[in-house]
Amino acid sequence: MKFFIDTANLEQIKEAQGLGVLDGVTTNPSLMAKEGIKGEKNIIEHYKKICEIVDGDVSAEVISTEFEGMIAEGEKLAALHPQIVVKVPVIKEGIKAIKYLTDKGIRTNCTLVFSSGQALLAAKAGATYVSPFIGRLDDNSTDGVELIRQIVEMYNYYEFDTQVLAASIRHTMHIIKCVEAGADVATCPLSAILGLLKHPLTDLGLEKFLADYHKLNG
Numbered sequence: 001m002k003f004f005i006d007t008a009n010l011e012q013i014k015e016a017q018g019l020g021v022l023d024g025v026t027t028n029p030s031l032m033a034k035e036g037i038k039g040e041k042n043i044i045e046h047y048k049k050i051c052e053i054v055d056g057d058v059s060a061e062v063i064s065t066e067f068e069g070m071i072a073e074g075e076k077l078a079a080l081h082p083q084i085v086v087k088v089p090v091i092k093e094g095i096k097a098i099k100y101l102t103d104k105g106i107r108t109n110c111t112l113v114f115s116s117g118q119a120l121l122a123a124k125a126g127a128t129y130v131s132p133f134i135g136r137l138d139d140n141s142t143d144g145v146e147l148i149r150q151i152v153e154m155y156n157y158y159e160f161d162t163q164v165l166a167a168s169i170r171h172t173m174h175i176i177k178c179v180e181a182g183a184d185v186a187t188c189p190l191s192a193i194l195g196l197l198k199h200p201l202t203d204l205g206l207e208k209f210l211a212d213y214h215k216l217n218g
Helices: 010-019 029-034 040-053 067-078 092-103 116-125 134-139 144-158 172-181 190-195 200-217
Strands: 002-006 024-026 057-061 084-089 108-113 129-132 163-166 185-188
Touching: 002 010, 002 190, 010 040, 010 190, 024 185, 040 057, 057 108, 067 084, 067 092, 084 092, 092 108, 092 116, 108 116, 116 129, 116 144, 129 144, 134 144, 134 172, 144 163, 144 172, 163 172, 172 185, 172 190, 185 190
Parallel strands: 002 024, 002 185, 024 057, 057 084, 084 108, 108 129, 129 163, 163 185
Antiparallel strands: none
16 A cells, blocks of 8 residues: 655655655645645646655636636646656546646546545546545535445446545544555655554564663663
8 A cells, every 4th residue: 555645745745755665645625725825836846845845736716716827827837857656636627627737647646535436437537546535425424435346346347447545534544444445556744654553562662672671782
């Protein structure tokens, strides 16, 4: 499984990159706003900074909801850096834009996916990634990880090339469940990635090893 970090915070991206396990970054307008990044020029420059830190794909989201606006934004974003993947919402105009951008050789991430039907249309249009939002489904009494499993099974059966990118991950157990469901990518907050390191027996074992060492060596 690939690990993407879901943030626009440069320090968190650097920390995740420093672990040596980071494969990419996903961002959105909300995450940009959280970091106080406003204005098209500043957002563009921030995407460039992210691409300088990481080696993998960086999803950059369009804000238009009309076809012409989406493709104009998408082409502009894709021209920023070879690592940029254009993030497009799964609406009617978005599916059309994904098809257009794919035909132009521009990679896309179809976002705000909440059903296998939406994921099917995204794959048919040629999306590079599809992003089911599992945490938001869980918030609405629906099994988000089960949707991941359904999409993975569908893509495998029909041999679609689109990768399943599990999004809206809230905690470490979400990551483990997505691994079991066969997701290609999990995009997570830094806390969820670091949570994979945690186990009380590891802490106890290390404490004992160090205590025994100091007992013998002073």
